[in-house]
Amino acid sequence: MDLILEGIKKAFYLLFTFDPEVIGITFLSLKVSGIATLISLFIGISAGVTVALSRFIGKRIVVSLINTGMGLPPVVVGLFVTIFLWRNGPLGFLEILYTPTAMIIAQAIIATPIVTGITLAAIQQLPQKLQLQILALGATRLQMVWILIKEARLPLLAGVMAGFGGVISEVGASIMVGGNIKGYSRVLTTATVMETSRGNFDIAIALGIILLLLAYFINLILTQIQQRERPR
């Protein structure tokens, strides 16, 4: 019990003293996961809408692949990103392994299927005839897609939350492709793992609490937007 209390005390101490290392780690976490989520939104929403609105042979296989991808194990993503970015790997010339960029790539790969899957489901749950109605109102195809995305905004926000929540709390891939380099690629999760393995439970708890608070506040903001949009 003391351990936890000590941890909480330390956490607030670190937070309120604006411990530069902790602040740095927190900002890097936000930056890496934020950019990764933005990339996944761009790819995921486009892919989800495209698959949802098109008819082609093998669509079911594609949809089940996307759904499987929603549960992609981060370590597997970490493994493959590492192999690709390895010095002798196909993308080794980029020389970005063990950099925040590599972490962004890995996290975007983890979040994209989540956003794609949720977008797909969100667009598909809209009434089929809505597309016809939008076209009948004189919309171009692009206008129709935009209106459909607006119609599906509530489940899409859930997609944003799920995507961001998935990557900010992810540790396997970040540690593999980022390397947990102090002051460079160390994020909240990787730092927590390291401090725990060193037996520095107080710092680990502090980092854990920051991570929880961060996830909570981001989701609170998104939930606020979602609830405000609810019908009166």
Add this chain to the structure above:
Amino acid sequence: MRNSNILKDEALYSMVDAKMVMSESKPILEARNLEVRKGDTRLLAVPCLLIREGEILCLVGPNGAGKTTLLQTLSYLLKPFQGEIFFRGKKVGANHSVLEYRRKLAMVFQEPLLFDTTVFENVASGLKIRGMKRGEIHDRVIEQLERFGINHLHDRSAKTLSGGEAQRTSLARAFALQPEILLLDEPFASLDPPTRNSLIEDLEHIFQQIQTTAIFATHDRLEALRLSDRIAVMNGGEILQIGSSEEVMNHPVNELVASFLGMETILTGKVIKRNGRAFITSIGGQEIESVGEVHLGEAVTLCIRPENVTLSVHPSKEVTSATNVFPGKIVKIVPLGLYQKVQLNCGFPLVAYVTHHSLENLSLREGREAAASFKATAIHVIRRKER
């Protein structure tokens, strides 16, 4: 081959829309040889359809008759397997882009299909799509909200509307576009009767106010009679008959049209006697007298409207103009709102409508004997060879 097609088309023009061709008014919309397929099944086959400017055409027919398919094809939401659509003489997809064409139309579906926003924004949506200026949108939307009596719902979320309010919003959204042709696909089908009635009344009023061209699909023949200038009866993806309400109601071309238009009794038999224009048909061992140009021995179908059949329990001696009087047994009585539907067996099945009052006065019950009478002139005769 081409020539014979043209001849066929001409024949159809003269048959289907002779009146219009003669009146020389240019059609606003013209469809030729429309055919829609899904796999190997043909969903729609309309050789020719002309819509005059300012007219209201009702497409009637049972569910699955092809009304929705026709409307969606006419609005190019469904690409036809073959055929052409001309808007004011210009071919859609060739001289007229599909988008440009669609922006001249507005369509209202059976479901309101509103967007998850306020009533105002919903009504404004089509105008926004067209990139109209805010101020202009505002005026047009307010005009429609007032027209449909939903101005007080202005800021309400569309998700909280009742069925009637939602469909009013949907109609306002379509009217706000000031379309040159309005397409309505059973917009009242999912509403409860009182809501539906008040909405039909309003729409009737609006149609009188603004000279709009509309194509209106419904499976309710009374709705069709109330709103339309012309009626097209559809079944199996084809237009069976098209013409003015009176024409179609009084001269159905075949049994299908007749039964759909409320001819509850449809009997088929052979002409056994002829006397001038009057003739006798033998049906179920009974002889029914009717009037028409037929040959002896010819097979005919007789259609009788239930409101033209009179029932009595004490066959009177007095002479009436009803030449056909048949004793029978009441098989079933079904209440139908304002009146009761009485099914009789007179050797052939016969349906009559009576009021609740008459039902009580004559103490009509299932299983009781009653005499049914109807005039020879009240029978619509269809010659079976004609088809």
